[in-house]
Amino acid sequence: MNGASLLPLFLLAVAGGFIAARPDADPDRPLWRAGVGALPAIMLVGAVIAAAEAGSASARYLALFAVLIASVAAVLLVGVPERRWPPVDDEGSEGDA
């Protein structure tokens, strides 16, 4: 694999991320509720690749541990922003947090 051939893709990703992170996109939502929060969950793919071809027992179990905690994080980062916000108490009125 020629790593230098990936540099154009990397520069493309840098430009795309800089443009997409425009400042006026989320006036109502805090950052932790925005779609950008779920992007680092791509780490799950790296963990799956490492687990798929891991040969030794130690590498395999380490990669499977990475898959486990990355899947927890991926579901949290996608699922938490789907919750209702701001919080609503038992009587139906909105909280102040």
Next chain:
Amino acid sequence: MSAAFDPSWLGARIDGVDPSPLVAGMWFAAAALLLCALWLRGHRAGNRLALAGGMLAVGAALYSHDVVNLPEIASALAIGGSIGLTLARRCGAHRLPWLVMVAYGLLGLAGMATCVALFLNPFAFALVDGQGHVMPAHGALLMAGVAIGGLVAIGALMMLVRRTQSGLALVGSGAGWSAAALGLALGNSALLLVGGMAGVAGLRLGWRARALGRAA
């Protein structure tokens, strides 16, 4: 085939698996979905597009590799997904921001564990030279992945202890850079594209939040 047209840069050929336009298309569709999620981050659809892109990328990874332990991987995905879903549904609404920080910390740990797993088994991913040693460039990338993942985990832990959310964008940016380093080491275009996008976007948002904090 000349090096200029080597399809391996698409991430479609790893470790002897033949180049596949289908796999390359899946990788780039996943990257496009995640770019749309970043662009639509102010809308609810952004998270769902990110979920679709992530699932497509996981499917492409499983399809394009010789998977030696699919039951274990599926079990880990099911157990981890169940834990995450239970936490996301049951946790109190006021604790949700802190749950996101826990997720970033777990991503940092996952990055560290993945890079160490690659160190332990470099032959499977063609990270070695003729003498069987890990090539310096790949070693440096994996070390960077371990270091950035550790910083993300420690940063998320410190933010949890200090009960502050001021560095949230930077922690997310670090997780993205760790994924990008892993993508460069593995030669995987989707990891590189999405990790780089998340890293730069987190840096820009974090810089802007810091500037707003100074102005306030």
